[in-house]
Amino acid sequence: MPASSQSFLDYAPAPESQAILNLRESYGLFINGEFVPGSGKSFSTISPATEKKIAEIAHADAADVDRAVAAARKAFDGTWSRLSGTDRGKYLFRIARLVQERARELAVAESLDNGKPIKESRDVDVPLVAAWFFYYAGWADKLEHAGVGPNPRALGVAAQVIPWNFPLLMLSWKIAPALAAGNTVVIKPAETTSLSALIFAEILQQADLPPGVVNIITGAGDTGATLVNHPDVNKVAFTGSTSVGRMIAKSTAGSGKSVTLELGGKAANIVFDDAPLDQAIEGIVNGIFFNQGHVCCAGSRLLVQENIETEVVERLKDRLRTLRLGDPLDKNTDIGAVNSREQLDRIRELSDIGEAEGATRWTSPCEIPAKGFWFAPTIFTGVETSHRIAREEIFGPVLSVMTFRTPAEAISKANNTPYGLSAGIWTDKGSKILAVADKLRAGVIWANTFNRFDPASPFGGYKESGYGREGGRHGLAAYLTSGPAAGTVRKATR
Amino acid sequence: MTSASPSSAVQHVALAPASRAVNVIGGDLTEKSLRLHLEGLPGVDAVGLEARAAGLGTRSIKTTSKAWALDAIIGMIDLTTLEGADTPGKVQSLVAKALTPDPSDLSTPRVAAVCVYGDMVPFAVAALGPNSGINVAAVATAFPSGRAALPIKLADTKDAVAAGADEIDMVIDRGAFLAGNYGRVFDEIVAVKDACRRDDGSYAHLKVILETGELNTYDNVRKASWLAILAGGDFIKTSTGKVAPAATLPVTLLMLQAVRDWHALTGERIGVKPAGGIRHSKDAIKYLVTVAETVGEEWLQPELFRFGASSLLNDVLLQRQKLATGRYSGPDYVTVD
Numbered sequence: 168m169p170a171s172s173q174s175f176l177d178y179a180p181a182p183e184s185q186a187i188l189n190l191r192e193s194y195g196l197f198i199n200g201e202f203v204p205g206s207g208k209s210f211s212t213i214s215p216a217t218e219k220k221i222a223e224i225a226h227a228d229a230a231d232v233d234r235a236v237a238a239a240r241k242a243f244d245g246t247w248s249r250l251s252g253t254d255r256g257k258y259l260f261r262i263a264r265l266v267q268e269r270a271r272e273l274a275v276a277e278s279l280d281n282g283k284p285i286k287e288s289r290d291v292d293v294p295l296v297a298a299w300f301f302y303y304a305g306w307a308d309k310l311e312h313a314g315v316g317p318n319p320r321a322l323g324v325a326a327q328v329i330p331w332n333f334p335l336l337m338l339s340w341k342i343a344p345a346l347a348a349g350n351t352v353v354i355k356p357a358e359t360t361s362l363s364a365l366i367f368a369e370i371l372q373q374a375d376l377p378p379g380v381v382n383i384i385t386g387a388g389d390t391g392a393t394l395v396n397h398p399d400v401n402k403v404a405f406t407g408s409t410s411v412g413r414m415i416a417k418s419t420a421g422s423g424k425s426v427t428l429e430l431g432g433k434a435a436n437i438v439f440d441d442a443p444l445d446q447a448i449e450g451i452v453n454g455i456f457f458n459q460g461h462v463c464c465a466g467s468r469l470l471v472q473e474n475i476e477t478e479v480v481e482r483l484k485d486r487l488r489t490l491r492l493g494d495p496l497d498k499n500t501d502i503g504a505v506n507s508r509e510q511l512d513r514i515r516e517l518s519d520i521g522e523a524e525g526a527t528r529w530t531s532p533c534e535i536p537a538k539g540f541w542f543a544p545t546i547f548t549g550v551e552t553s554h555r556i557a558r559e560e561i562f563g564p565v566l567s568v569m570t571f572r573t574p575a576e577a578i579s580k581a582n583n584t585p586y587g588l589s590a591g592i593w594t595d596k597g598s599k600i601l602a603v604a605d606k607l608r609a610g611v612i613w614a615n616t617f618n619r620f621d622p623a624s625p626f627g628g629y630k631e632s633g634y635g636r637e638g639g640r641h642g643l644a645a646y647l648t649s650g651p652a653a654g655t656v657r658k659a660t661r
Numbered sequence: 662m663t664s665a666s667p668s669s670a671v672q673h674v675a676l677a678p679a680s681r682a683v684n685v686i687g688g689d690l691t692e693k694s695l696r697l698h699l700e701g702l703p704g705v706d707a708v709g710l711e712a713r714a715a716g717l718g719t720r721s722i723k724t725t726s727k728a729w730a731l732d733a734i735i736g737m738i739d740l741t742t743l744e745g746a747d748t749p750g751k752v753q754s755l756v757a758k759a760l761t762p763d764p765s766d767l768s769t770p771r772v773a774a775v776c777v778y779g780d781m782v783p784f785a786v787a788a789l790g791p792n793s794g795i796n797v798a799a800v801a802t803a804f805p806s807g808r809a810a811l812p813i814k815l816a817d818t819k820d821a822v823a824a825g826a827d828e829i830d831m832v833i834d835r836g837a838f839l840a841g842n843y844g845r846v847f848d849e850i851v852a853v854k855d856a857c858r859r860d861d862g863s864y865a866h867l868k869v870i871l872e873t874g875e876l877n878t879y880d881n882v883r884k885a886s887w888l889a890i891l892a893g894g895d896f897i898k899t900s901t902g903k904v905a906p907a908a909t910l911p912v913t914l915l916m917l918q919a920v921r922d923w924h925a926l927t928g929e930r931i932g933v934k935p936a937g938g939i940r941h942s943k944d945a946i947k948y949l950v951t952v953a954e955t956v957g958e959e960w961l962q963p964e965l966f967r968f969g970a971s972s973l974l975n976d977v978l979l980q981r982q983k984l985a986t987g988r989y990s991g992p993d994y995v996t997v998d
Contacts, residue, residue: 175729175733177726178722179723290719446706446710449712498720498721499720595706615706616709
């Protein structure tokens with residue numbers, strides 16, 4: 168045996184090279200097929216792991232939004248709505264293949280800008296982005312089967328605003344179905360995570376997508392508000408916080424715009440005493456510590472049957488001790504950086520409240536880097552349903568553990584939330600899965616797994632988690648209408 | 662109970678006492694109490710287990726970690742030849758390789774053991790000589806099928822121990838296990854363990870081969886792991902190498918989980934040996950990661966983890982040479998055994 172001077176578990180650094188990136192110093196707005204300067208005051212995007220500047224990003228003001236919407240309108244009327252579905256599909260297939268070709272570059276950019284571990288951007292985000300474009304490419308010439316009635320046709324110009332937690336993946340969830348259905352797009356990435364969207368703009372150029380079909384404008388909340396309230400957009404699709412979703416619902420009410428909102432969540436992950444325990448532990452970890460817990464459908468409330476609570480919590484702590492927090496670009500990193508100081512402050516604030524309210528806090532022992540925004544995996548036990556950490560979305564690597572005695576109690580506690588995005592059930596008993604799933608009010612219910620996504624599966628919430636569905640046929644239908652065309656809206660031809 | 666269960670008369674048959682089982686299950690050890698214990702283990706979700714194993718397989722082990730891992734792998738190999746065509750000459754050649762894995766680099770560690778059929782043990786012992794630091798492991802109990810009467814299995818075991826085997830790799834009676842006769846499997850392991858006893862009162866180390874490729878389901882693998890541990894096995898081993906699939910990462914992970922849980926329950930450390938089908942350094946490193954992140958680094962030593970392999974050694978040596986020189990050599994730069 169070799170001398171054990173070093174610990175094997177202190178894996179030597181295995182950083183993914185940034186050499187593949189070909190970043191510009193500054194990025195303009197992508198309008199009408201080309202990068203143009205923004206009129207607002209530009210801002211820096213930084214790496215949340217080092218706080219170092221990556222690039223300068225343009226800020227779109229109202230005039231820029233006008234230009235982008237006008238470009239999208241022109242492309243809709245002049246090009247995209249006149250193309251056959253087969254031809255639209257060809258562009259989408261081309262984009263999907265280019266995403267695959269540039270997968271590593273996109274993954275590195277995503278981890279650099281967002282802070283998520285490279286293993287996730289490489290193995291989850293980017294492959295799903297390609298899958299989403301492939302999936303909707305196949306739909307483009309089959310719109311009559313989307314279930315919206317006769318003569319399915321596009322809505323027109325879609326205004327899309329996406330969050331920072333899965334920047335490129337959320338972009339694909341928005342753009343792929345919109346284009347397949349024949350809409351044109353103006354999309355605004357989140358202020359802190361514009362980078363991958365701007366590389367995606369280069370991919371659109373590479374794919375020779377007709378100018379104006381997709382316009383990518385960067386900026387902050389004001390840019391997003393101007394975009395969704397623009398009078399010439401037909402469809403608004405938003406993923407983000409419930410408070411912003413509420414503002415959008417108000418401001419678009421009566422405007423005639425179709426709206427889909429994918430908002431927050433406080434999902435219950437229910438572990439019964441007959442669960443496959445080792446896999447349930449993995450599922451709990453994946454449910455709340457995947458992507459630093461920055462997941463709207465995260466399993467942030469663990470509901471564990473009271474008779475196995477101690478065992479589950481002990482096993483969970485043992486497992487969390489093996490999680491590696493650090494450099495997002497290191498291939499062995501499990502927990503990356505929190506995306507922004509603002510979000511870190513929010514996580515800290517709610518965790519402190521959890522302690523103050525009497526819950527017991529346990530934090531995984533890991534070294535926190537000096538620079539950047541970090542939060543070690545944390546579990547709260549002794550959480551009661553009345554605690555704020557049991558009710559409010561923390562959007563960080565913080566798990567609230569509660570117990571139940573019977574399936575009926577589990578269901579009642581799981582549903583006792585203003586949200587309703589997702590839920591998880593862990594039991595080896597199939598009949599129990601079906602009986603419980605039937606009574607949970609959540610858009611997505613995972614059984615013996617968690618946080619699994621597939622483009623064919625619709626995704627969306629109940630109650631304050633929003634309305635409308637993304638993914639699958641339902642996600643396509645959200646970008647279609649039927650019946651005779653009116654005004655400038657044209658039939659999406661086959 | 663289903664009709665496949667043995668009759669209640671059989672279920673109340675008392676089993677050979679094995680101190681571990683008595684401590685954990687209770688003094689009145691019967692077929693029934695054993696069955697209840699094994700059936701009370703949590704189920705295994707196949708998709709989740711395989712996903713976890715795949716996740717562990719994505720760890721990137723580079724530079725100094727890789728160098729350490731390669732040497733650790735060599736030190737945990739049971740260099741194996743289990744062929745009908747084995748001869749004293751072949752065993753001698755295997756032993757020479759075990760002693761000096763890489764003649765071009767004498768700093769290369771030695772393997773943990775050589776693993777041979779029982780009748781080859783005297784040749785292996787003679788070839789190794791005293792103080793080699795390498796154990797002789799013998800497969801026994803009508804390896805690989807285990808289809809023989811118990812007295813024959815015990816004689817097989819005793820023979821090998823008498824000939825100087827340090828370790829016995831026994832096979833369980835998979836037929837009895839699949840028929841639900843857990844007690845019979847248990848009793849056989851207890852009896853074989855007893856047959857491992859030397860005249861001086863010490864015991865040859867007992868590795869219990871589950872032949873997971875024949876047990877087929879992960880739930881069975883978990884039950885068989887516990888069964889083998891309860892009956893007194895020092896090691897649980899995946900496979901004979903004669904049945905496909907042999908060792909897989911998910912199966913090994915599952916067995917490591919049983920070992921981890923046993924340690925949490927009793928403080929006792931059981932070894933794990935994946936065997937068969939591990940041919941490349943890259944795969945072997947995935948096993949090291951799985952061990953370290955499941956039961957802890959403490960298990961990364963030959964007393965607690967082994968690879969049953971033959972061609973793996975040369976691939977590790979090639980990787981080792983590459984780390985030293987920066988260049989890949991080729992199969993002509995490592996020795997055949």
